[in-house]
Amino acid sequence: MTNKEERDNHRPSINPVLAHLEAIATGIKWLTRKPMTLMYPDMEEKKPEYFRGFIIFNYNKCIGCSLCAQICPPRAIHMYRVPGDKRIRPGYDAGRCIHCGLCTDICPTDALDVSPVHDEVFEQIGSMDFDPVEWHIISKKLVEEHAKRKRKLVITRVDEEVGLRYEPVE
Amino acid sequence: MVLVELAKILHVPVWALRGFLAPLVYPGLAVLLGTVLFLIWAERKMAARVQQRVGPYYVSPKLHGALQLIADGARFALQEIIVHIETDRLMFILGPILTFTFLTLPFTVLPGGPGIYGFRSDFSMVIVYALLTLSPITVILMGWASSNKFAMIGGGREALLTVSGEITLALAMLSVAAMYGTLDFVTAVEKQMHTGIIGLVSNPIAALLFFLAMLLLTDRVPFDIVLGEQEIVQGPYTEYSGVLYALTMAIDYVKLYALSLAFTLLFLGGWAPFTTPLLGAISVYIKSLIVMLFSVFLRAVYGRMKLDQAMNFFWARLFPLGFVALALGVFVHVIYA
Amino acid sequence: MIGRELGQRDGYRVVELYIGPQHPASGHMRLVVYLDGDIIVRVDPDIGYVHRTMEKLSEIREYVRVISLIERMTIIDSCNITLPFVEAVEKLLGIEAPPRAKYLRTILCEINRISSHLYGLGIGGIFLNHSTMFMWGFGDREVFVHLASLLTGARLTHTYNIFGGVRRDLPQGFKDEFLKAKRYMLRKLKDYDKMFFNNPVIRGRLENVGVLPKDKAIAYGITGPNLRASGVRYDARLLGYAAYSELDFEPVVGKYGDGLERVWVRLREIEMSLDLIEQALKQLPDGPIFHERYAKMVPPAMKKWFEKGRVKLPGGYVRLRPRKGEIFSRGEMGHGEVTYYLVSDGGMMPYRLRIVTPSARNAIMFSILPPGNTLMDLPAIYGSMDYFPPEADR
Ligand code: SF4
Ligand code: SF4
Numbered sequence: 086m087t088n089k090e091e092r093d094n095h096r097p098s099i100n101p102v103l104a105h106l107e108a109i110a111t112g113i114k115w116l117t118r119k120p121m122t123l124m125y126p127d128m129e130e131k132k133p134e135y136f137r138g139f140i141i142f143n144y145n146k147c148i149g150c151s152l153c154a155q156i157c158p159p160r161a162i163h164m165y166r167v168p169g170d171k172r173i174r175p176g177y178d179a180g181r182c183i184h185c186g187l188c189t190d191i192c193p194t195d196a197l198d199v200s201p202v203h204d205e206v207f208e209q210i211g212s213m214d215f216d217p218v219e220w221h222i223i224s225k226k227l228v229e230e231h232a233k234r235k236r237k238l239v240i241t242r243v244d245e246e247v248g249l250r251y252e253p254v255e
Numbered sequence: 256m257v258l259v260e261l262a263k264i265l266h267v268p269v270w271a272l273r274g275f276l277a278p279l280v281y282p283g284l285a286v287l288l289g290t291v292l293f294l295i296w297a298e299r300k301m302a303a304r305v306q307q308r309v310g311p312y313y314v315s316p317k318l319h320g321a322l323q324l325i326a327d328g329a330r331f332a333l334q335e336i337i338v339h340i341e342t343d344r345l346m347f348i349l350g351p352i353l354t355f356t357f358l359t360l361p362f363t364v365l366p367g368g369p370g371i372y373g374f375r376s377d378f379s380m381v382i383v384y385a386l387l388t389l390s391p392i393t394v395i396l397m398g399w400a401s402s403n404k405f406a407m408i409g410g411g412r413e414a415l416l417t418v419s420g421e422i423t424l425a426l427a428m429l430s431v432a433a434m435y436g437t438l439d440f441v442t443a444v445e446k447q448m449h450t451g452i453i454g455l456v457s458n459p460i461a462a463l464l465f466f467l468a469m470l471l472l473t474d475r476v477p478f479d480i481v482l483g484e485q486e487i488v489q490g491p492y493t494e495y496s497g498v499l500y501a502l503t504m505a506i507d508y509v510k511l512y513a514l515s516l517a518f519t520l521l522f523l524g525g526w527a528p529f530t531t532p533l534l535g536a537i538s539v540y541i542k543s544l545i546v547m548l549f550s551v552f553l554r555a556v557y558g559r560m561k562l563d564q565a566m567n568f569f570w571a572r573l574f575p576l577g578f579v580a581l582a583l584g585v586f587v588h589v590i591y592a
Numbered sequence: 593m594i595g596r597e598l599g600q601r602d603g604y605r606v607v608e609l610y611i612g613p614q615h616p617a618s619g620h621m622r623l624v625v626y627l628d629g630d631i632i633v634r635v636d637p638d639i640g641y642v643h644r645t646m647e648k649l650s651e652i653r654e655y656v657r658v659i660s661l662i663e664r665m666t667i668i669d670s671c672n673i674t675l676p677f678v679e680a681v682e683k684l685l686g687i688e689a690p691p692r693a694k695y696l697r698t699i700l701c702e703i704n705r706i707s708s709h710l711y712g713l714g715i716g717g718i719f720l721n722h723s724t725m726f727m728w729g730f731g732d733r734e735v736f737v738h739l740a741s742l743l744t745g746a747r748l749t750h751t752y753n754i755f756g757g758v759r760r761d762l763p764q765g766f767k768d769e770f771l772k773a774k775r776y777m778l779r780k781l782k783d784y785d786k787m788f789f790n791n792p793v794i795r796g797r798l799e800n801v802g803v804l805p806k807d808k809a810i811a812y813g814i815t816g817p818n819l820r821a822s823g824v825r826y827d828a829r830l831l832g833y834a835a836y837s838e839l840d841f842e843p844v845v846g847k848y849g850d851g852l853e854r855v856w857v858r859l860r861e862i863e864m865s866l867d868l869i870e871q872a873l874k875q876l877p878d879g880p881i882f883h884e885r886y887a888k889m890v891p892p893a894m895k896k897w898f899e900k901g902r903v904k905l906p907g908g909y910v911r912l913r914p915r916k917g918e919i920f921s922r923g924e925m926g927h928g929e930v931t932y933y934l935v936s937d938g939g940m941m942p943y944r945l946r947i948v949t950p951s952a953r954n955a956i957m958f959s960i961l962p963p964g965n966t967l968m969d970l971p972a973i974y975g976s977m978d979y980f981p982p983e984a985d986r
Contacts, residue, residue: 096848096852096853096856099790099792099795101792104786104790104791104792104795105791105792107786107790108786108787108790108791108792110786111783111786111787112724112787114783115724115783121731121734132741133741133742133745133763134745134763135745135760135902136741136745136746137745137746150907152907152910155654155910156654156656156657156905156909156910157657158653158657158659158660158661183660183749184746184749185660185746185749185751186745186746186751186759187656187660187751187905190759190902190903190904190905191904191905191906191907191909191910193891193893193894193907194893195894199745241738242769243735243738243739243769243770243772243773243776244772244776245772245775245776245779246776248731248732248734248735248776248780249734249735249738
């Protein structure tokens with residue numbers, strides 16, 4: 086932490102010529118550095134543990150307690166009656182979900198879980214609203230597809246020179 | 256010479272062929288357009304590098320996004336030109352076209368290499384200067400014709416800045432003219448080659464003044480006050496769209512190209528050390544390209560200067576310095592003679 | 593055409609200029625500027641374009657659902673804005689977060705503060721057309737967003753503070769990543785100084801522009817870095833919420849109160865925050881991250897998650913009923929001080945939640961600072977204020 090004296094004369098008057106030269110020199114210095122951009126569609130970042138993407142649902146584990154629907158802040162989860170099932174089951178509106186992950190935290194049976202899938206494209210608004218069975222199916226599908234993606238997978242690391250760098254992972 | 260042969264084949268006098276080729280091919284339109292495209296791409300790439308980004312890329316990944324500008328151009332060409340109801344229609348549409356036309360005229364007398372020019376005149380410096388000073392008038396008119404407060408303020412700023420910038424430019428040019436005892440670009444270059452000392456060395460003050468005035472007149476950062484995006488949207492060009500907007504955007508780059516050529520001829524020794532047309536032309540082109548690249552690189556270093564400070568800078572600092580440059584020019588002339 | 597635009601106001605011949613809401617530099621708001629020549633006579637900030645009735649919405653949500661609602665006021669600073677609310681509710685519930693949770697909250701708060709300041713500096717840069725500062729601010733913010741996503745699993749809307757603790761424990765390797773980020777940032781701050789703060793062009797734009805004297809700053813209730821830049825030593829962190837009472841810090845206080853000073857305060861606060869995070873990481877106590885009372889109620893099969901550093905919530909968590917009462921709480925965000933006034937009638941939802949955000953308090957600066965400056969100073973003042981419209985409108 087800067088100490089008090091240093092702070093008090095914190096605005097030294099500058100020598101305009103030198104300051105101009107310094108600014109240009111700094112510009113040239115950074116001209117030679119590497120960018121910190123993640124070339125996203127070509128590369129994909131390996132998300133950190135418990136990254137909160139699309140919520141995946143396992144129908145078989147669910148006990149129909151409806152806690153997830155109660156805690157969901159934007160009401161993205163609604164309880165449905167499924168024909169042939171005595172219990173009510175949650176359905177999911179991915180368009181409303183804010184990926185807060187609270188539903189996965191409160192689910193008493195781990196029927197819900199977070200997944201790193203965060204860039205799935207749905208072409209119609211209606212197709213983002215899933216009833217329990219659809220949710221179960223799409224969850225499985227998304228997780229499988231995500232594992233099979235062909236993009237280069239990288240992991241983000243903080244770098245002391247340029248801020249962030251991306252290391253390929255196998 | 257190739258030119259003479261070509262004139263014979265086409266049955267036209269050589270001077271007419273020159274007058275045709277210089278403004279349209281080199282140093283004029285054809286090379287100009289390529290340069291502007293390259294320059295904007297280079298500007299964006301350089302700024303991106305400094306800013307730890309990649310810059311234009313996905314339009315042509317192999318060429319690192321060099322075709323981005325072509326894509327943008329195609330988009331502008333296909334876009335509807337909106338002329339809103341309150342504009343002064345004629346002036347609004349003519350504005351960018353006239354400005355662009357005025358700005359291509361200097362290439363008739365600006366030499367692009369030994370023997371490469373449209374017309375040779377004893378007053379080519381004055382002609383270039385005069386033709387360049389025509390464009391701000393149309394820009395001001397564009398601002399007025401747009402019937403938009405932001406455009407109007409932008410036009411006002413253009414008027415204010417042009418006056419201060421052009422005085423400085425004139426003083427810099429005058430001191431060079433005094434130094435070489437000529438108002439002709441070709442003679443100036445020959446003088447530099449003859450003495451072996453380029454203008455940048457013999458009169459650095461004039462070179463600095465010329466460069467700064469060039470930045471101001473071409474709206475480069477830190478003097479892009481006329482465009483002033485954060486206050487007045489796009490200055491006089493606020494209301495333009497489509498091809499007309501593309502033209503207004505090109506205006507500054509065309510001016511930059513013309514002035515960089517002049518800078519090269521006056522201060523960097525023109526086509527020195529070569530004397531053959533081809534090598535000389537390449538030498539002039541590369542030198543002016545470096546000047547242009549440096550001036551667009553400043554975008555990544557500076558913000559926008561405040562209007563009153565820029566005016567103060569030009570009138571209180573550079574204007575007196577101009578007289579020093581003039582005196583220095585006269586002094587050097589005496590030494591040369 | 594021009595004649596129509598001239599009018600009289602307060603005895604001046606003025607031009608009325610509408611800057612925003614569709615303007616490159618207005619944000620989600622409109623500034624009605626009255627110009628006499630190039631001099632600003634008066635500015636009327638017209639806010640409210642992104643008003644989302646946060647206070648009313650929070651009255652129809654259970655407490656835990658309110659958290660992720662209110663963090664949407666300032667998603668760039670979501671830990672700081674939810675923390676005072678969470679602490680207020682905790683007090684009504686009669687619980688206190690375990691020490692480790694408090695430290696983790698502090699760490700995330702400071703990470704958020706750095707990214708908020710970098711965001712503000714970046715915006716301040718582009719308002720002066722300094723594109724490099726803009727990109728650097730946003731690029732370096734990415735480093736801290738990355739750290740936050742390591743810690744919480746989300747880049748911006750962390751929903752990290754919950755009643756009784758935090759939702760995730762410190763992941764492995766976080767400390768190393770942070771130390772690298774700190775070294776990087778300290779080095780980069782030197783370049784910020786060279787490129788932006790000491791750049792003569794920027795100095796010219798910001799020095800003695802929009803001066804806010806100390807007495808005026810206090811009288812108008814300005815808050816945050818803008819207040820400290822005017823020389824007032826006030827920082828809500830000094831109240832010692834979360835773990836701040838156990839950390840050693842001294843708020844950055846400026847002197848001159850002009851635009852440059854406000855930028856300087858932000859730059860130095862980044863340094864201070866880096867230092868605070870390091871301290872907190874060093875002193876981080878061991879122990880639970882979630883309050884006993886709720887951890888006990890979690891179904892036994894789910895207890896395994898606590899060992900993996902992730903909190904599971906008990907079923908009753910949605911139906912928390914804080915006791916009847918009123919409570920006032922405050923916290924320091926990146927933009928300034930946020931205050932909550934919470935009235936609970938003992939039900940599952942707040943009876944009333946009054947929120948005063950720092951940007952709402954700073955919005956008055958649009959009226960008091962620009963008059964007398966030129967039109968070109970307006971973006972400079974706006975940029976140096978670090979104003980965030982969605983937060984002001986809430
Ligand atoms: S992640 Fe949050 S918003 Fe999405 S379904 Fe779960 S509780 Fe609802
Ligand atoms: S909380 Fe879990 S078990 Fe209960 S209804 Fe939702 S998914 Fe099923």
